[in-house]
Amino acid sequence: METLSSKIDVEEEKQLILLTLNDYLQGRPVIDIERLRAAFHPDAYIRTVIEGKLVQWALPQYLDLVAQATIQECQPQLLSYTWDGDTGSAHVQLTFATFRFIDRFNLIKLDGKWLIVDKVSYREELP
Template sequence: MKTPANKVGVEEEKHLILLTLNDYLQGRPVKDIERLRAAFHPDGYIRTIIAGKLVQWTLPQYLDLVAQATLQACQPELLSYAWDGDTGSAHVQLTFDTFRFIDRFNLVKLDGKWWIVDKISYREELQR
């Protein structure tokens, strides 16, 4: 991982990236649409596989789906993140009672803010 040369720069980038990731991780479980919107670039896409087919949504379509979803207890977790210059990636998961979403994000830094520009998601059913 290429990062800024000094420790202050590294810590600042970590902080900025975590602000974005936390908007997703804290916003999604409680359906806080404005917090989710703050995490994603307005031109971002969300993709997943459903019944063997690639399905994708624009950010407004995705936010509408989240708003309509049933509110459930959820354990959000940041698994990893990395960046090089003004691009990065993250791996997170949201664990609900009977399933979990495993998400991978592509991130970009524009005008001093990190944004999720692409989310791919896998839904894993849990055996309880």
């Protein structure tokens, strides 16, 4: 039986996870590097496939690449998220005029805050 206390705990976890995901979803389109940095663990890795090869960046390299991007109109969307204990995952997408990033995150809760520790990204060209 679910108690009031467990319902409050679930809602609190949802809000904490959403804070982190929103830092990414709202920070990336406007290239807010500090907001992005807040969403990720300092030792996070970002991975994608480019021309059939795995490419990965440590967080500082990734943030440097994002900082060089041009701000474009973007539709950020949280597709799903889930968690068990202090680990979780999320599926998001950022849709720009001519392409879309589809991202999957692994999340860890440390010191009361959820952080992205791993991002796997796919870029889909749009017609």
